Amino acid sequence: MVSLLDIIGPVMVGPSSSHTAGACRIGLLVRGLVGGTPEKARIELHGSFARTGEGHGTDKALAGGLLGFRPDDERLRDALDIMEREGLDYQFEKTTISDDAHPNTCRLTVERAGQIATVIGSSLGAGRIRLSEIDGYPVELTGTLPTIVLVAADQKGSVARIAGILAEQSVNLATMRLSRIERGGDAFMTIECDEPPGDSARAAIEHLDWVKWVRTLDKVGG
Amino acid sequence: MYKSLADAIRDAEASGRTLSATALALESKDQGRTVEDIRGALRRALEVMRGAVERGLEGDLRSASGLVGGDALLVARSSAGPMSNTLFSDVLARALAVQEVNAAMGVIVAAPTAGGAGVLPAVLTGLARNRGIGDEAVIDALATAGLIGAVVAERASLSGAEGGCQAETGAAAGMAAGAATEMLGGTPTQVGHAVSLTMQGTLGLVCDPLGGLVELPCVFRNATGSALALAGIEMALAGITFAIPVDEVIDVMGEIGRNMDVRYRETAGGGLAATPTGRRLAKERLVQIRTAPR
Ligand code: SF4
Numbered sequence: 214m215v216s217l218l219d220i221i222g223p224v225m226v227g228p229s230s231s232h233t234a235g236a237c238r239i240g241l242l243v244r245g246l247v248g249g250t251p252e253k254a255r256i257e258l259h260g261s262f263a264r265t266g267e268g269h270g271t272d273k274a275l276a277g278g279l280l281g282f283r284p285d286d287e288r289l290r291d292a293l294d295i296m297e298r299e300g301l302d303y304q305f306e307k308t309t310i311s312d313d314a315h316p317n318t319c320r321l322t323v324e325r326a327g328q329i330a331t332v333i334g335s336s337l338g339a340g341r342i343r344l345s346e347i348d349g350y351p352v353e354l355t356g357t358l359p360t361i362v363l364v365a366a367d368q369k370g371s372v373a374r375i376a377g378i379l380a381e382q383s384v385n386l387a388t389m390r391l392s393r394i395e396r397g398g399d400a401f402m403t404i405e406c407d408e409p410p411g412d413s414a415r416a417a418i419e420h421l422d423w424v425k426w427v428r429t430l431d432k433v434g435g
Numbered sequence: 436m437y438k439s440l441a442d443a444i445r446d447a448e449a450s451g452r453t454l455s456a457t458a459l460a461l462e463s464k465d466q467g468r469t470v471e472d473i474r475g476a477l478r479r480a481l482e483v484m485r486g487a488v489e490r491g492l493e494g495d496l497r498s499a500s501g502l503v504g505g506d507a508l509l510v511a512r513s514s515a516g517p518m519s520n521t522l523f524s525d526v527l528a529r530a531l532a533v534q535e536v537n538a539a540m541g542v543i544v545a546a547p548t549a550g551g552a553g554v555l556p557a558v559l560t561g562l563a564r565n566r567g568i569g570d571e572a573v574i575d576a577l578a579t580a581g582l583i584g585a586v587v588a589e590r591a592s593l594s595g596a597e598g599g600c601q602a603e604t605g606a607a608a609g610m611a612a613g614a615a616t617e618m619l620g621g622t623p624t625q626v627g628h629a630v631s632l633t634m635q636g637t638l639g640l641v642c643d644p645l646g647g648l649v650e651l652p653c654v655f656r657n658a659t660g661s662a663l664a665l666a667g668i669e670m671a672l673a674g675i676t677f678a679i680p681v682d683e684v685i686d687v688m689g690e691i692g693r694n695m696d697v698r699y700r701e702t703a704g705g706g707l708a709a710t711p712t713g714r715r716l717a718k719e720r721l722v723q724i725r726t727a728p729r
Pocket of ligand 1: 601642644650
């Protein structure tokens with residue numbers, strides 16, 4: 214359903230909702246995956262992101278997102294300088310991710326406090342984004358709702374157990390997705406919630422001994 | 436939101452309300468937010484729009500390629516033209532100003548998109564200043580613009596990559612014309628004609644930015660789009676009716692967009708982008724992302 218405020222908005226730093234605002238949102242979501250500003254990042258740009266990225270400030274927007282700036286934050290313009298000043302090591306490369314990848318796609322490999330994440334994300338137009346792969350797991354993350362992501366040993370009843378915990382904490386589930394690379398291997402779970410899940414829900418999930426790690430991601434748009 | 440402007444106009448006239456009141460009531464129901472809350476968000480949008488107009492008129496901004504910037508001030512200061520120092524030239528200057536801010540990574544309101552973000556602020560704030568219209572009426576006009584844009588999004592497209600520039604600056608001009616017509620006291624039916632009279636003039640407009648960047652012709656297309664909106668407002672308030680119903684005008688814009696060659700849909704493969712000079716400038720000025728040494 215189209216909302217008036219989708220049309221008169223968003224407030225954003227120009228020049229392009231896909232190449233600037235969307236890129237910033239990808240950075241913000243990826244930042245959430247490592248729980249804060251990464252110290253190191255390798256940013257590979259594909260397709261139109263590689264071709265017209267600089268003119269559209271895609272590099273600044275991605276770096277700004279990793280730094281925690283939102284799409285309407287004027288500091289995006291100076292994000293590369295800020296990154297250098299803070300001693301962060303972000304490197305940009307051009308690449309071809311795959312022939313059928315969306316034209317506005319990037320792969321980010323980020324590192325913070327010993328934690329590493331590799332993510333593929335695309336900017337779909339009008340500022341909407343989708344992360345399609347995290348650490349090799351196929352995912353579908355849009356950042357339009359508060360989201361819990363976790364990696365757990367693949368075992369029976371895990372989905373029900375986690376749904377149960379969230380129900381106890383009165384967190385409303387919007388969607389839940391499970392993906393795994395191989396049967397019996399680890400599973401990646403993406404849980405979108407109607408409201409921010411809160412620290413106690415996260416702690417309860419983290420407490421399960423078959424859960425390897427868990428993060429809660431703020432919504433980054435729409 | 437409504438999927439047909441004819442339906443919205445019919446509901447507004449039947450209840451004796453404006454289109455903005457009709458749209459705000461439905462938005463409130465759709466989104467579960469109060470009308471005051473929605474108007475608050477629109478008020479913030481108006482503040483950002485005004486900020487962008489002012490910032491651009493300072494005249495010192497340049498885009499990443501250096502191809503655009505500083506022209507809003509030229510128009511604002513000029514007394515050489517037949518329309519200098521009138522509402523018309525003020526609206527042109529405002530449209531250029533917002534797009535110059537956008538191209539220089541300043542803050543704008545994407546309305547309906549970043550590429551077409553200059554038209555609505557230019558027409559509404561220019562007219563408000565000229566006629567001494569208060570903010571509340573401008574905020575209502577933004578709701579009407581949102582309604583028109585939502586119908587275009589639903590029936591056609593608001594993306595240059597999908598529908599050419601008729602879907603971006605063309606839609607923006609239709610939104611601005613309809614919104615301003617209500618702000619100036621036009622009836623809901625006249626709002627519909629203002630949209631049609633404006634958008635018929637942008638049908639077929641291609642999206643052909645140099646190097647694929649939202650700079651050239653985008654900045655100027657916001658100015659000419661605003662001029663078309665002023666023409667549409669003038670004709671609609673004079674009582675001109677357009678024989679093709681507004682929903683059909685919007686539908687055909689979508690159809691033309693779908694049939695448009697991909698070269699004319701933001702790919703820089705055709706139009707101004709593919710002229711000899713367009714290609715040369717894109718090559719010379721397109722700055723490249725600093726990549727790590729291999
Ligand atoms: S030419 Fe294309 S990019 Fe430029 S304003 Fe029009 S639709 Fe947007």
